[in-house]
Amino acid sequence: xxxxxxxYSLLVFLVIMNMFFLYNYxxxxxxxxxxxxxxxxxxxxxxxxxxxxxxxxxxxxxxSHHEAMRRLNDEIKILKDELFDKLSDDIVNDSVIDSIxxxxxxxxxxxxxxxxxxxxxxxxxxxxxxxEKFKMIIMDALRRNDRGANRIPPPLxxxxxxxxxxxx
Numbered sequence: 001x002x003x004x005x006x007x008y009s010l011l012v013f014l015v016i017m018n019m020f021f022l023y024n025y026x027x028x029x030x031x032x033x034x035x036x037x038x039x040x041x042x043x044x045x046x047x048x049x050x051x052x053x054x055x056x057x058x059x060x061x062x063x064s065h066h067e068a069m070r071r072l073n074d075e076i077k078i079l080k081d082e083l084f085d086k087l088s089d090d091i092v093n094d095s096v097i098d099s100i101x102x103x104x105x106x107x108x109x110x111x112x113x114x115x116x117x118x119x120x121x122x123x124x125x126x127x128x129x130x131x132e133k134f135k136m137i138i139m140d141a142l143r144r145n146d147r148g149a150n151r152i153p154p155p156l157x158x159x160x161x162x163x164x165x166x167x168x
Contacts, residue, residue, distance in 0.1 A: 048133055
C-alpha cells in the first residue's frame with residue numbers, strides 16, 4: 001500500500017508540473033525576443049517623448065524594419081546551419097566554406113545597413129531637441145557595447161598592454 005501512495009504522489013506531482021508548463025507555454029503570447037523588441041520600442045518612444053503622430057509613424061515604419069531583420073536573421077541561420085553541417089563531411093572543400101562565410105558576411109552587412117536605416121528613420125521623425133537626445137542614447141549604447149564586447153579581462157593583459165596566455 002505504501003508503494004502505491006508514493007507512486008500516486010509522484011503522479012500528482014508530475015501532472016501539476018505539466019499543467020504549470022503547459023499554462024506558461026500556451027498563455028504567454030510573446031517570446032523573449034518579441035518582449036525585448038517591444039521594450040526597445042517603448043524605450044525609444046518614451047525617452048524621446050514622441051507625440052501621437054510620431055508614435056503612429058514610428059510604429060508603421062518599424063514593421064518593415066522588423067520584418068527585414070527577421071528575414072535576414074533567418075537567412076543567416078540557414079547559412080550557418082549549412083556551414084556547420086560541413087563539419088561531419090570527410091572532405092571539406094575550402095571554396096564552399098569560403099563561399100558560405102562570404103554569404104553570411106553579406107547578410108550581416110545587410111543587417112547593419114538595415115539598423116542604420118532604422119535609426120535614420122527615427123532621427124528623421126524627431127524634432128531638434130529629440131535628435132540631440134537620440135544622439136546621446138546612441139552614443140551611450142555604443143560606448144556600453146564597446147565596454148562589453150570583445151574585451152579581454154584585465155588579468156590577461158600585461159603591463160605593456162600585450163595579451164598574455166591564461167594560466168593553467
